[in-house]
Amino acid sequence: MMTTSHTSPLETARFGSFGGGFIPETLVQPLRELADAYLSLQADPGFLEELGELLSRFAGRPTPLCRADRLGQALGRRIYLKREDLLHGGAHKLNNTLGQALIASRMGKSRLIAETGAGQHGVATAIVGAKLGFETQIYMGEVDIERQKMNVYRMELLGAEVIPVRSGSRTLKDAINEAMRDWAGSYETTHYLLGTAAGPYPYPAMVRDLQSVIGQEARSQIMEQEGRLPDSIVACVGGGSNAMGIFAPFLSDPTRLIAVEAGGRGPGQTGRTADNGASLAFGSKGVLHGAMTKILQDPFGQILESYSVAAGLDYPGVGPQLAHLAETGRVLTRLASDAQAVRGFRYLSQAEGIIPALESAHAVGYALEEPQQLGDLCIINVSGRGDKDLHTVMEYEGC
Amino acid sequence: MRVADAFSSGPALIVYLCMGDPDIKTTIEAARRVIAAGADLLELGLPHSDPIADGPVIQAAAQRAIAAGMDTDRYFQAAGKIEGIPKVFMGYYNMVFQRGVERFAADCAASGISGLIVPDLPPEEANPLMQACKRYDLDLIFLVAPNTPQQRAEEIAAMSSGFVYLVSRSGVTGARKEVLDSTRELIARVPAVRPRAVGFGISTPDQAAQMVAAGAEGVIVGSACVDLVGQGRLDKLEELVMGMKKEMIKVAPKR
Numbered sequence A: 001m002m003t004t005s006h007t008s009p010l011e012t013a014r015f016g017s018f019g020g021g022f023i024p025e026t027l028v029q030p031l032r033e034l035a036d037a038y039l040s041l042q043a044d045p046g047f048l049e050e051l052g053e054l055l056s057r058f059a060g061r062p063t064p065l066c067r068a069d070r071l072g073q074a075l076g077r078r079i080y081l082k083r084e085d086l087l088h089g090g091a092h093k094l095n096n097t098l099g100q101a102l103i104a105s106r107m108g109k110s111r112l113i114a115e116t117g118a119g120q121h122g123v124a125t126a127i128v129g130a131k132l133g134f135e136t137q138i139y140m141g142e143v144d145i146e147r148q149k150m151n152v153y154r155m156e157l158l159g160a161e162v163i164p165v166r167s168g169s170r171t172l173k174d175a176i177n178e179a180m181r182d183w184a185g186s187y188e189t190t191h192y193l194l195g196t197a198a199g200p201y202p203y204p205a206m207v208r209d210l211q212s213v214i215g216q217e218a219r220s221q222i223m224e225q226e227g228r229l230p231d232s233i234v235a236c237v238g239g240g241s242n243a244m245g246i247f248a249p250f251l252s253d254p255t256r257l258i259a260v261e262a263g264g265r266g267p268g269q270t271g272r273t274a275d276n277g278a279s280l281a282f283g284s285k286g287v288l289h290g291a292m293t294k295i296l297q298d299p300f301g302q303i304l305e306s307y308s309v310a311a312g313l314d315y316p317g318v319g320p321q322l323a324h325l326a327e328t329g330r331v332l333t334r335l336a337s338d339a340q341a342v343r344g345f346r347y348l349s350q351a352e353g354i355i356p357a358l359e360s361a362h363a364v365g366y367a368l369e370e371p372q373q374l375g376d377l378c379i380i381n382v383s384g385r386g387d388k389d390l391h392t393v394m395e396y397e398g399c
Numbered sequence B: 001m002r003v004a005d006a007f008s009s010g011p012a013l014i015v016y017l018c019m020g021d022p023d024i025k026t027t028i029e030a031a032r033r034v035i036a037a038g039a040d041l042l043e044l045g046l047p048h049s050d051p052i053a054d055g056p057v058i059q060a061a062a063q064r065a066i067a068a069g070m071d072t073d074r075y076f077q078a079a080g081k082i083e084g085i086p087k088v089f090m091g092y093y094n095m096v097f098q099r100g101v102e103r104f105a106a107d108c109a110a111s112g113i114s115g116l117i118v119p120d121l122p123p124e125e126a127n128p129l130m131q132a133c134k135r136y137d138l139d140l141i142f143l144v145a146p147n148t149p150q151q152r153a154e155e156i157a158a159m160s161s162g163f164v165y166l167v168s169r170s171g172v173t174g175a176r177k178e179v180l181d182s183t184r185e186l187i188a189r190v191p192a193v194r195p196r197a198v199g200f201g202i203s204t205p206d207q208a209a210q211m212v213a214a215g216a217e218g219v220i221v222g223s224a225c226v227d228l229v230g231q232g233r234l235d236k237l238e239e240l241v242m243g244m245k246k247e248m249i250k251v252a253p254k255r
């Protein structure tokens, strides 16, 4: 059994045949120390109290579970939205960065490094770096820096340094490579703050547990408001942190868990770039960033670049626990194309007065396509807000 | 030819080349010259899109090689054409896993490769490949780093075969000016149950000699050679290898 709450111990590095630690020897010891620190802090009342206080007074938890009446009416069922868009920073990412930064400070580290693609995780890391007083450096692909200038400026404003990554495809996957390389030489003073439930042990379990506050709140909120568990929960998947965060407390319930991947432009491939970010749907088993998981790759094992209109879903891998849960059938994997996501983006804006992140809009777009899959009572995880995406959507629609 | 043969007549100089950078012809020619210049073992790198243990020089070489069409099939064809000293495969686990450990080991054996170094495969994850290596009589070479705890270092030295790879410092591959004291400490604390070869950051004859003087049975040079091949300076490459070998022999313990 995998752990389902953020206070239960990390029992294993593996999820079925996925996960593990495919990492250079230099990183074996730093990862062990991190796992040990996390395991002991999980049961440390002082740590939990400090984290809880930051989550509520600084980040704004609990986030509401809000009934979406007009959307529900249109789909002929009751739909609730878990409002991570209202968390400080504008996305669920802060749940993870606050937790890891506190662990890092208990471990005596003075510097944080992180990767970022769209910039959301970079911003969430810069926020905790400022709040808790770390030197903070964010690796970001040159291509992404060009695409996400506002977030680069936000990170710098928050006191972080953004380091351009010029290797490989100069996008998120290369930023992760670069952060791991940095950490292999800097672990004595530095914590690597990975942004999703992927990578080597203990990250997939630790990030899931730190994000599972989303699901714990949603569970008690739906019980309070509806007096029963939901029939389904829908979440988008990049690396899997918002999905695992909301799914984890429901794993042993009958609730249907639906993970929506970026269908992008379709199932094909253009040059060395997949036309999607759907490693569960179109990927195959392999090792990326230290874990055995599902990845987009060529027949020889070279990693492909991914594609999605939502920068936060533009990743050629996925967390190993989701790969496992998809394989066993506990989690259903579905796709939303660019067009369906943009439809969800507009729909939620107009029907509910909430502009979702383009990532979260994939979950909404999917719900619009297959409402019969949702049962009578459904929660959609709105993992972030869409202000950052206005420019992208305007461009997409040719404005 | 066995990996152990490289260590049979004094300190071994191990040279890393990135297969297919900038093309196969050049790698084969570079290998010929390196062998003529006195190298004892070749590490033939299979380029990977995401080489997390490598610094900028080898990253760039891998990228050039992939862009020029290098893949696993071509790698084994080219490896089969390099002869004269023992050869080992160096590459990332996903490339091995995609081919299947069994088929990968068979292809190594068929192309005259006698051992494998997989820098992102710690012993905990190595069992399937280790079993396949046993079936094809291949050495599987593990790495020990400066931050590897003592008991683990001893276990890795014991389970490694052919030699054990001592990572001279934390961080990634790439030339460094200083040979750190931590490298000397590492040589001193890893038991010589089999040859110990030091790599990561060694780029000059003087550094190579210091490693041998500190007790290493072998020295691995990568980025410095890859850099010269990248610049098209095969003459300089030959010179570097000759110079390293010469300085290593000078300080080698008398047998």
Ligand SMILES: Cc1ncc(COP(=O)(O)O)c(C=O)c1O
Residues within 6 Å of the ligand: A091, A092, A118, A120, A121, A195, A196, A197, A236, A237, A238, A239, A240, A241, A242, A243, A311, A312, A313, A357, A359, A360, A383, A384, A385
């Ligand atoms: C708002 C939002 N949702 C979802 C994601 C995808 O990440 P994950 O799958 O880890 O939740 C991102 C990533 O940047 C994001 O910013």
